[in-house]
Amino acid sequence: MNVLLNGALGKMGSEIIETAKKYDDFNIVCGFDKTEFYDKDFPIYSDIEKINEEVDVVIDFSVPVATFKILDYAKQKRIPIVIATTGFSDTQLLEIKNLSNTLPIFRSSNMSLDINLMAKLVQKIAEVLKDSDIEIIETHHNRKVDSPSGTAILLADAINQVFNNEKVYDFDRMQKREKRSKNEIGFSSVRGGNIVGEHTVKFFSENETLEITHTSYSRQVFAEGALKAARFIVTKEYGLYDMNDLLDK
Numbered sequence: 001m002n003v004l005l006n007g008a009l010g011k012m013g014s015e016i017i018e019t020a021k022k023y024d025d026f027n028i029v030c031g032f033d034k035t036e037f038y039d040k041d042f043p044i045y046s047d048i049e050k051i052n053e054e055v056d057v058v059i060d061f062s063v064p065v066a067t068f069k070i071l072d073y074a075k076q077k078r079i080p081i082v083i084a085t086t087g088f089s090d091t092q093l094l095e096i097k098n099l100s101n102t103l104p105i106f107r108s109s110n111m112s113l114d115i116n117l118m119a120k121l122v123q124k125i126a127e128v129l130k131d132s133d134i135e136i137i138e139t140h141h142n143r144k145v146d147s148p149s150g151t152a153i154l155l156a157d158a159i160n161q162v163f164n165n166e167k168v169y170d171f172d173r174m175q176k177r178e179k180r181s182k183n184e185i186g187f188s189s190v191r192g193g194n195i196v197g198e199h200t201v202k203f204f205s206e207n208e209t210l211e212i213t214h215t216s217y218s219r220q221v222f223a224e225g226a227l228k229a230a231r232f233i234v235t236k237e238y239g240l241y242d243m244n245d246l247l248d249k
Ligand SMILES: NC(=O)c1ccc[n+]([C@@H]2O[C@H](COP(=O)([O-])OP(=O)(O)OC[C@H]3O[C@@H](n4cnc5c(N)ncnc54)[C@H](O)[C@@H]3O)[C@@H](O)[C@H]2O)c1
Pocket: 006, 007, 008, 009, 010, 011, 012, 013, 032, 033, 034, 035, 060, 061, 062, 063, 065, 066, 083, 084, 085, 086, 087, 108, 109, 110, 111, 112, 150, 222
């Protein structure tokens, strides 16, 4: 499978390059990033027009603006794409959904199978603890630019399905002086050091609290998940898929 790696010069880009070496079915033929770079096993372009390699699948760990550049290219060439980038606006997410009417797109804010299992678990817990106050706390390294994390939103969205999407997300409690509403899911983002990713969902009832936590120790889990997603998406004609489609297999 010939791969175009978007965000090739980033931390996850390096992780994908290393992880792909373990498998015979992946061949990274080129990359895309902000700056052009040739001192690797493959060229990294900063100009879409220069890409002339045969590409079977795009893997994207970058920033939303770069995702949309590469989506344009994928659309023109009808190449399946795995989007792992986070921090999209609602409008951008809708645009991705619309593009999937003609293009195979796999998008997940978290490529770890365990996190996606956690999403299923917290959904089940929410079904039982319907009246609890639900809070999500996430911790990441000091270089992360978006908050809350895409994974925190992924977990909240899984919970919110239980409530017909009627729960409101409170991202910034410090801007107001009023007590917590029953109808909200609160988010707290902590940033520091080199933490790969920690997510905790807390269900507070009157006299007890249930919490469930996932900790990532290495970026390799995301790379492994993205490669699994690439194997999955190359077989599809079009449509929007996520990790649930892999978990359900
Ligand atoms: N879905 C997942 O499982 C998962 C896991 C880890 C990270 N992520 C997400 O993946 C993204 C990348 O993470 P990272 O840790 O590798 O970050 P990073 O900052 O190390 O890498 C981002 C790369 O994108 C490039 N870039 C920035 N602006 C660009 C532009 N305009 N055009 C082309 N390239 C551009 C940067 O130069 C950099 O090389 C983030 O959105 C992060 O949240 C997702």
